[in-house]
Amino acid sequence: MMTFKKARIMLLPLAMLLFLSFSSAHKFYVSVTNIVYSEDDSAFQITSRIFIDDLDKLLLERYGVEAKLATPKESKIADEYIEKYFRSKFVVQFDGKVVPYNFLGKRYDNDVVICYLEIPNVKLSEIKSMSVQNEVLTDLFDEQQNVVHVKWKNNKKSFVLIRENNKGMLNL
Template structure:
């Protein structure tokens, strides 16, 4: 029994130490079609600390997101970054979108984006290209969930595969 306990400690200790030291780099994006608004409504959840690091590295902005000292430039640079790294295509053509804004929820930023004037009757494909944070973290994974009517599909996008498409 004593040797079994030692064996378990030897087996479990490195696993616990590894998981405590490892950080996951992930974002979650939901793409939903609103029949009422005839629009694609998109929310994307990204860790605050990763965005802080990104704004510092890429734009030399000490953003201090979600604090009382948040930089007045933070919103401007976050939108600029999103427009460069987050692309929506509808029926094979780039779709312009409205950056509605952001809010904080615990340790994440939730971005709100809308693609207006999308007619469900003519909607054939929606493609999301999500390169958010892949330029800073090689391990970054961007999960995208599509829901249009009864059609649902999910993708895990990574640095080497940044696009996911829902065909209707």
Template structure:
């Protein structure tokens, strides 16, 4: 009988709790010997990126719909360039925004840093501030897998850089 009483006391509390959204992105960084390039794939939640476009650029992106804004890709690329930085041997390197696609509720962005000679590369550093300006709880997971070296980082607002030494 005591257990039922406890359940009746806790039930109203449980009824008013909501599922807290998890704010996370996952970025994989590899190297293509054929292309002499770092190849980067970032997976981001569509609704979070929709909110970025709205709040930062006042653009209703309508991402992953028939009505997707033509400006959405341009502003998405602009945002990624401002929030995602790659350094090779301490030098900031520009990336090419190759494409994006949608996979259920996730946007997958494909980036490439061309002309990277792996034999002359000592370190690769990534600064990932994607969505940390909107969500304090945002975590950006970065996985390096280059030349047999594997390293992963969980980057947050206060600690937004990860480095792979080769």
């Protein structure tokens, strides 16, 4: 017959496991992209903020690239694959036509990588509508949410894009 002391010793690890499973922090899967029209440059300037560890995992799973982002051992081909990934998952259209953009580079800010893109030579007065499709990381994380803020002249529009609803549209 089991004594109360033995039962307590056996149940303690189980109780701790249950407690920790409910108190552990849930990971957020989110990116934030700002698209701002610069009248001085006649361009849409785009910054996309993504968690470094999520992008690192994506590059490994999708392309087999051990990027080791934001470390002294960062892969020399990391930027090339980040750009390749963006081109397949981030699309801007003006009046229903895909618009080319330049991938300008990236920098790190704590646990986030900030990617810089630009759509040059934009004649805003000639554009009626704009759509933004952002599927960044939705192929890897079901819970991924991509927040997109678009600012032009005195207007601002924001979208939360997910795997099932990955495109936001607005009239300019």
